[in-house]
Amino acid sequence: MHKAPRGTLDILPEEQAYWRYIKQKIIHACQLYGYERIDTPAFEDTSLFNRSVGEGTDIVEKEMYTFEDKGKNKITLTPEGTASICRAYLEHGFHNLPQPVKLYYITSIFRYERPQAGRYRQHHQFGYEAIGDDDPALDAEVIDMAWQFLKSLNLDHLSLQLNSIGCKKCRPLYLSALKDYYMSNNQNLCPDCKNRLERNTLRLLDCKNPQCQQTANAAPKSSQYLCPQCDDHFKQLQRYLTILDLSFVVNHRLVRGLDYYTKTVFEIQPETEGAQSTLGGGGRYDDLIAELGGKPTPAIGFATGIERIILNLKKQNVSVPPLPKPQVFIAHIGNEARDFSIKIAAILRRNGIAVIVAGGSRSLKAQLRQANNFGSHHVIIIGEQEVKTDTVILRSMTTAQQRTIPINELPALLQ
Numbered sequence: 001m002h003k004a005p006r007g008t009l010d011i012l013p014e015e016q017a018y019w020r021y022i023k024q025k026i027i028h029a030c031q032l033y034g035y036e037r038i039d040t041p042a043f044e045d046t047s048l049f050n051r052s053v054g055e056g057t058d059i060v061e062k063e064m065y066t067f068e069d070k071g072k073n074k075i076t077l078t079p080e081g082t083a084s085i086c087r088a089y090l091e092h093g094f095h096n097l098p099q100p101v102k103l104y105y106i107t108s109i110f111r112y113e114r115p116q117a118g119r120y121r122q123h124h125q126f127g128y129e130a131i132g133d134d135d136p137a138l139d140a141e142v143i144d145m146a147w148q149f150l151k152s153l154n155l156d157h158l159s160l161q162l163n164s165i166g167c168k169k170c171r172p173l174y175l176s177a178l179k180d181y182y183m184s185n186n187q188n189l190c191p192d193c194k195n196r197l198e199r200n201t202l203r204l205l206d207c208k209n210p211q212c213q214q215t216a217n218a219a220p221k222s223s224q225y226l227c228p229q230c231d232d233h234f235k236q237l238q239r240y241l242t243i244l245d246l247s248f249v250v251n252h253r254l255v256r257g258l259d260y261y262t263k264t265v266f267e268i269q270p271e272t273e274g275a276q277s278t279l280g281g282g283g284r285y286d287d288l289i290a291e292l293g294g295k296p297t298p299a300i301g302f303a304t305g306i307e308r309i310i311l312n313l314k315k316q317n318v319s320v321p322p323l324p325k326p327q328v329f330i331a332h333i334g335n336e337a338r339d340f341s342i343k344i345a346a347i348l349r350r351n352g353i354a355v356i357v358a359g360g361s362r363s364l365k366a367q368l369r370q371a372n373n374f375g376s377h378h379v380i381i382i383g384e385q386e387v388k389t390d391t392v393i394l395r396s397m398t399t400a401q402q403r404t405i406p407i408n409e410l411p412a413l414l415q
């Protein structure tokens with residue numbers, strides 16, 4: 001028996017109500033904040049991610065689905081959404097449009113991770129990017145949209161965590177102070193952190209090991225090393241968030257897992273569970289477009305995992321509207337009635353009424369039971385007599401009342 005590959009999920013019909021609910025809220029939020037949809041390929045040249053996500057990151061080092069195709073091209077299934085959007089921005093000359101260009105996507109993300117609840121090898125992200133503006137008011141707007149979107153799903157008990165990790169000018173100073181600090185605390189670090197110390201010092205701050213967390217708590221803070229521009233940007237951002245009435249926590253250990261971030265980084269987490277189950281995160285990436293060959297172009301974005309949103313909706317017992325089902329079921333007795341039922345179904349569907357026709361030739365009782373299982377409101381019953389008189393029996397499943405209706409009156413009545 002074949003099974004879905006480890007770390008992947010079938011999205012079954014019973015789950016689809018959640019997906020539709022979330023997608024409707026996405027469309028609404030994007031419309032409110034002025035984002036347009038973009039879809040990019042499920043794979044890109046591997047070099048795009050090496051360049052953007054960064055060689056020293058977990059994603060590039062351990063998690064990418066990379067292969068050589070039959071034309072000897074090195075290909076990677078998208079491990080995150082931002083790099084493709086920036087590639088598309090450059091490829092299609094979007095710098096000629098009024099800035100910032102605001103784009104959103106819903107896409108499959110592939111990462112070779114150790115599967116567990118809320119962590120899969122293929123998941124789906126809704127993300128959005130505002131490219132071409134460095135105003136901290138835009139950072140605040142991007143954060144506000146993320147927050148309002150999650151709230152619009154009726155999720156509660158969320159916490160907004162914020163930090164600034166500086167820019168090319170001030171970050172080296174901070175990194176050097178951080179490295180010195182960790183070198184002198186080397187004996188307290190887990191093997192993973194010891195490994196990362198040289199290549200990706202920032203990531204030591206979000207290690208989940210309890211002893212490393214203690215060490216991280218006392219580490220130098222990036223906000224103490226910001227250059228005047230980054231410092232002002234961070235202060236302005238906090239001022240705008242206050243105007244927007246958003247509460248936030250400045251979390252000095254928040255760094256995010258990708259190399260391209262500059263200045264603002266933020267995450268939204270369920271209050272009770274912390275960073276392990278982050279609902280979404282984002283930040284500014286002012287150097288990425290230039291890194292990919294464009295002119296220096298500041299930008300900021302956010303992404304959230306749809307499967308993880310669904311887990312939280314279920315945990316918080318948020319009910320979502322059920323998907324519409326056919327309300328009319330056609331039962332038939334005898335061969336002629338069966339042919340007639342096919343005709344009636346066609347007439348109703350052409351009039352926009354969704355119907356299910358009973359399969360096979362079971363007893364009327366069995367067919368009514370089936371209609372009940374489908375949750376149909378009405379059953380149309382067709383026997384010999386109805387075929388002869390061009391009528392049907394219409395039965396209400398709630399009251400069990402039945403009446404005979406001429407077929408030419410049926411569509412209007414059911415509508």
Ligand code: AMP
Pocket residue numbers: 080111113118119120121122123125257278279280281282303304305306307308309
């Ligand atoms: P990231 O691109 O790592 O910042 O992830 C953005 C969001 O995607 C996270 O906050 C999660 O909601 C979700 N996410 C990330 N990785 C996974 C995964 N392996 N499985 C399910 N959801 C994920």
